Amino acid sequence: MGTEALLYQALAEGKARCGVCRRRCIIGDGERGYCQTRINQGGKLYSLIYGEVASVSINPIEKKPVFHFLPGSRWLSLGTLGCNFRCPGCQNWELSHAEVGRGGTSFLSAEQLVQLAKQHHCLGISWTFNEPTIWFEYTLDGAKLAKEQGLYTNYVTNGYITPEALDSIGPYLDVFRVDVKGFSHEAYHKLADIGDFTGILESTKRAKEKWGMHVEVVTNVTPGYNDDEEQLRGTASWIRQELGEWTPWHVTRFYPHLKLRHLEPTPVAVLERAVRMAHQEGLHYAYLGNILGHPMENTYCHQCGSLLIQRYGFDVRQYNIEGTNCRYCKARIPGTFAQRAQTMIKS
Ligand code: SF4
Known part of the structure; x- marks a missing residue:
């Protein structure tokens, strides 16, 4: 049952x-x-899915993507079957759109999960691949145990969590990597089959303000769905006003999947325009994602403009942050960078 x-x-x-x-x-x-x-x-x-794991792997945190929380660190990433959204272009549709209760999962207790993360020298656990709130009870048990064992915790989420669920797990979550898919009810209706998206914004703000989580926002820019000025500038402006100018925003390239197979991948120029728009709106750390080796995937110091972190895919190739400061001008870089020297997969 x-x-x-x-x-x-x-x-x-x-x-x-x-x-x-x-x-x-x-x-x-x-x-x-x-x-x-x-x-x-x-x-x-x-x-029906407590502890029923459909996918588990060890990834650098860059894969989520999260760029300002222990760069280069190893995280245990896991997901289950099902989702509370029905995104027509979901890249993980084999998990999120799968029929629940017909196999395809293996049971892993919360205790085993935490042991596995420690055995593999992970710094944290990411609930990812599909929406973590749908197996809320398991993520709550896992997050509590993870915190007891000194691990970090990360929700890679669509942000549609209720305030009461967020308040239950809030004390045990460190990172809230949230998708803001657009900035209109119409865009959200087409992209996620929900009517009112404002609750996502409320939950994201609550994660940051009430629970002090490290928040990074992702918008997967889908041609014809959320690539217009209203969606992109609206999202950038909201992040700046409500989450603050230091919040990282990732605009990622859409690749065709599922019911949106007929679309082309997002033109690079559209993503570059979105990053420039973010800077115009006052965001200091806007990133372009899903394009291997693009310079807008790197981190540059907001004060002196020096290259701080050079990335290639999920690898960190250069790292010029000392403690929590720019190596060159000593500006404090927003995020969590301490301990990184012990946590790197590669450098
Ligand atoms: S309200 Fe509950 S049952 Fe309905 S989609 Fe959300 S998690 Fe699933």
């Missing part, structure tokens, strides 16, 4: 309202929620 869910409310006639993501599905007896991972059995809600 699964593990009884957290954060649900029993309703009349045996129904239950899930409180984990902002869809807040009302689920009848014997039925599942939108994500297919939560089932109502006799008026109680159960998770």
